[in-house]
Amino acid sequence: MDEVMDIRRMAMENNDLFGSSLPMIASENVMGPIATEMLISDFEHRYAEGKPGERYYQGCRYVDEVERKAVELGLRLFACGYINVQIVSGTLANLAAFSAFAQPGDVMTALDTNAGAHISHQRIGAAGIRGLKVVHYPYDMESLNIDVDASVRLIREEKPKIVLLGQSLFLFPLPVRELSEAAREVGAKVIYDGAHVLGLIAGKRFQDPLKEGADVLTGSTHKTFPGPQGGIILGNLDEKDAKRMDSAVFPGLVSNHHLHRLAALAVTLAEEVHFGEAYADQIVRNAKAFAQRMHELGFTVLGEHMGFTQSHQIAIDVKALGGGTEIADLLERCGIIVNKNMLPYDDPKKPKNPSGLRIGVQELTRCGMREREMERVAELFKEAAMDRKDPVVVRKEVNEIRRGYRRVRYCFNEWDPYKYVKLV
Ligand SMILES: Cc1ncc(COP(=O)(O)O)c(C=O)c1O
Structure with a gap:
């Protein structure tokens, strides 16, 4: 029984972690209720x-x-x-x-x-x-x-x-x-x-x-x-x-x-038939707004001359800031979850410490964030990765902004998917 409870506790803590962080891994999302x-x-x-x-x-x-x-x-x-x-x-x-x-x-x-x-x-x-x-x-x-x-x-x-x-x-x-x-x-x-x-x-x-x-x-x-x-x-x-x-x-x-x-x-x-266009539209708007603000703040965002992105993703080069591994790790300590990523000019045989980060806005968009919130999120990236503010301080700011955006939209019933549901 102890082992069962330990596993359950890990699942609950994982819910808390993602519910209080900014999940920006480009391959993830949350479902409707x-x-x-x-x-x-x-x-x-x-x-x-x-x-x-x-x-x-x-x-x-x-x-x-x-x-x-x-x-x-x-x-x-x-x-x-x-x-x-x-x-x-x-x-x-x-x-x-x-x-x-x-x-x-x-x-x-x-x-x-x-x-x-x-x-x-x-x-x-x-x-x-x-x-x-x-x-x-x-x-x-x-x-x-x-x-x-x-x-x-x-x-x-x-x-x-x-x-x-x-x-x-x-x-x-x-x-x-x-x-x-x-x-x-x-x-x-x-x-x-x-x-x-x-x-x-x-x-x-x-x-x-x-x-x-x-x-x-x-x-x-x-x-x-x-x-x-x-x-x-x-x-x-x-x-x-x-x-x-x-x-x-x-x-x-x-x-x-x-x-x-x-x-x-x-x-x-069925939900995508109803809400898919509005959701996709806001994803792309958010990705562009986030990329633009990151660029203004001094990050090297790929694709500047083409409007940075036409998808849910943004790629940034963080080599000068310490490399993809170091910055992804630092951001995680600040409550911002992204992944390190190879960029087209990296050596494909050396994937362990790539130059870049891949950032996705689809999950935060699903939780109701729009362009204004994306700009604020970009500023948190700067505080963490450029200003090297104390991660504990940045994490508090992350918690603060996240609190208002945990409910899933673009489906028939809104809910908070990060809240752990106990059956027994
Ligand atoms: C382009 C592409 N194809 C396929 C996959 C694999 O998808 P799955 O994790 O559903 O197996 C991924 C995963 O991230 C992907 O990025």
């Missing part, structure tokens, strides 16, 4: 292999209805013809797409990690597990983006089976149209990893990759899309490709598809 309720519903205990109406288990009457609803809402929200809601993470969504459309030994083109790509796009991650040979796009430091002409040439030379686009450090839209045309010439499938920007795509505040030529959009459902930890696959696929994609998920990579997650996803999809 009804979606959260789904996670402790009986769906959590059940199995439902197969498709609605064609299950291998009895007792699936309600999960069938929920899954059909999630499919219908997802197709509506993303205005596409294919969806798979059974994949349980973004990494597995990528692996499923790699398995459906490439064989071991095939080439895939992708960005390198210092240019913002995710580990699943690399040889040491899901791409390598599928046995793919990964060839990196040339990168243009000026536009902080893929070098389009050189990458089109690369695709024509390498003749990949998959042209992969998408990033974890994702500031600006990618050249989907141009690279999709080159992909068609060589018969490659275009997979757009929208894990980070899925909520912005849903809210029509970022490029729509499926309209611009991508065949498949993979994503996580818990970053800018404010749902449960999980994955999703969307696309415009013919019947044969849709079947390949579906079987890569089940029976390929998933047996049971975590039905509590599925129900929470269905609720969040």
Whole structure:
């Protein structure tokens, strides 16, 4: 019993920590109350292999209805013809797409990690597990983006089976149209990893990759899309490709598809239909306001000549202040939670002490912060990282501002997700 209580105490303290800090990790978010309720519903205990109406288990009457609803809402929200809601993470969504459309030994083109790509796009991650040979796009430091002409040439030379686009450090839209045309010439499938920007795509505040030529959009459902930890696959696929994609998920990579997650996803999809545009709009406004104020305060914010960002993220270079590791650690002591991050000019083989920080505003936006609060948050960054004020003093200021912004908005019922709910 003592061990159980210890674990519970850690969970409670973790709630307190995040409820009193400024959580600005770009890949995280908090859910609405009804979606959260789904996670402790009986769906959590059940199995439902197969498709609605064609299950291998009895007792699936309600999960069938929920899954059909999630499919219908997802197709509506993303205005596409294919969806798979059974994949349980973004990494597995990528692996499923790699398995459906490439064989071991095939080439895939992708960005390198210092240019913002995710580990699943690399040889040491899901791409390598599928046995793919990964060839990196040339990168243009000026536009902080893929070098389009050189990458089109690369695709024509390498003749990949998959042209992969998408990033974890994702500031600006990618050249989907141009690279999709080159992909068609060589018969490659275009997979757009929208894990980070899925909520912005849903809210029509970022490029729509499926309209611009991508065949498949993979994503996580818990970053800018404010749902449960999980994955999703969307696309415009013919019947044969849709079947390949579906079987890569089940029976390929998933047996049971975590039905509590599925129900929470269905609720969040419904809420995104109503609130997604307003939420995405405020995220992007907040990111721009935060970046602008950081720049005015003297931080080196990437992408100044392009308005700093068009997503939920801001990247800053803190090499002159001590480096990403030192500053991320210092900020944490002040109650500001961010992650150190490689910047495009860092050596991808040395990820341990990168030059930068990646900062995301999606969670604070979900809790009601707007441009004015973002400016205040930027000032707290300055007090912590530049003025080197006593972390105890900064933490008090952080607590103060956070107190008024803990309730989740952009869903049907507001609530405080940081308050620990005891069942017994
Ligand atoms: C671009 C990108 N793809 C995929 C993933 C993996 O998502 P998940 O954590 O859902 O497996 C991430 C995670 O942060 C990501 O940034």
